[in-house]
Amino acid sequence: MTDLKRLVALSDPTSPASEAFRSLRMNLQFASLDTPIRSLLVTSPDIDENKSITLTNLAITLAQVDQQVILVDADLRRPSI
DSSP, X not given: OOHHHHXXXXXXXXXXXXXXXXXXXXXXXXXXXXXXXOOOOOOOSSSOSOXXXXXXXXXXXXXXXXXOOOOOOOOSSSOOO
């Protein structure tokens, strides 16, 4: 599967997967009503857990509601974004 097709927030905005990312966005926004989240760090102990694709889709859904988004891939050995 090509990387562009894995970005479901762009390629298929009406899919259940896109809705799941919008739901994640809303949960993050409502989790911090008093002080908005300014940064988010995602990590895992394993290499191939699709963190980059997940965060890229989340960043797309945040940008779609006019949030300012900077996505940084800090993997210095195998950057994918």
